[in-house]
Amino acid sequence: SAEDWADIRSDSMTLIGTNVNVTQQTITEKKKSLNNLPVYIRSPTSSHTETKFLKGTMIDENRNLVKVIDKDISKEPVYLTVPANDIIYEDEPFQSKYYVNFTYETTDAVYLSYLRSNLNWKTRYQLSLFEESKSPIIIAMADIRNDGKSRIDVEHAELLGGDINLRMFEQHRSERYEAREHAVMYSISHAQLSTGSPPPSVSRGEEVAGLYVFSINQPFSIDA
Known part of the structure; x- marks a missing residue:
């Protein structure tokens, strides 16, 4: 819908995969005119x-x-x-429809990737320091809020912190603290998970040219 499209960063839309070569991408808006009605x-x-x-x-x-x-x-x-x-x-006004087309070559499965502006999140950290014989532990928690008008179903997510307009040239991992898997958690406003499923976890952050990327390892939904 036009409302959902307004929450998508169209300049961020791309195809991702292990072996994909995109040669052309077009975005077209189609709307039936109200003129002469x-x-x-x-x-x-x-x-x-x-x-x-x-x-x-x-x-x-x-x-x-x-x-x-x-x-x-x-x-x-x-x-x-x-x-x-x-x-x-006399009739309900027509809404715009948007079509995104790709020309690409691949031998494997491809996925559509894009940024949304209606998902807002912030991280909270808890750092535990011990004696010199034990490494410190940092606990990362992400609070995610859906400011859009419709529910969002997420299969896999990466949370980006920093200036998302930076071009990413080189990827390197921050090794400052040791983060243990059982000590990483998250919370979502209006989140819905299947019964009996363990809560999704926020992965250890990766620094990418000034951005911080956190991956969420399990599907989830966020109501508006």
């Missing part, structure tokens, strides 16, 4: 106590320009720029 508009002669509507024809939907023929106003057609809230449509 009949509509009703609030009459300029309406008052606070009485609302009148006039039948007209949409001329330019981008400007809400409507052509009206009404003998009480003029013998000739008149053109009015009407506020969106004063327009009544």
Whole structure:
């Protein structure tokens, strides 16, 4: 839907796989025009106590320009720029549809990857220090919030921290602290997991050219 598309960073969409070569990518918006369709508009002669509507024809939907023929106003057609809230449509207005097409070569399975702007998250850390004979432990917890209007089902996720517009040239792993798997956890607002499933865990962070990447190892859903 148009609402879901608004939450997707279209410039981040790409195909990923172990052996994929993308040669072309196109994004197309298709929407049926409302121009020349009949509509009703609030009459300029309406008052606070009485609302009148006039039948007209949409001329330019981008400007809400409507052509009206009404003998009480003029013998000739008149053109009015009407506020969106004063327009009544006979049918539900059409929504844009977006199509993403790739031309690529591969011998293995490929997956669509993209960034979403409606998922917000922050990490919290707890560092435990011991005597010199025992290595320190850092516990990482991620709080994820869905600010969109629809539920999101996630098969696999990577949380990115830092400036996501940086170009990533070199990947290297931070070795500052030892993180133990049983000491890494996360929480999600409105999260839904299958009964009996262990909670997903946030992996040890990897630093990538100024970004910090945390992988989540199990499918989950987040309600809006």
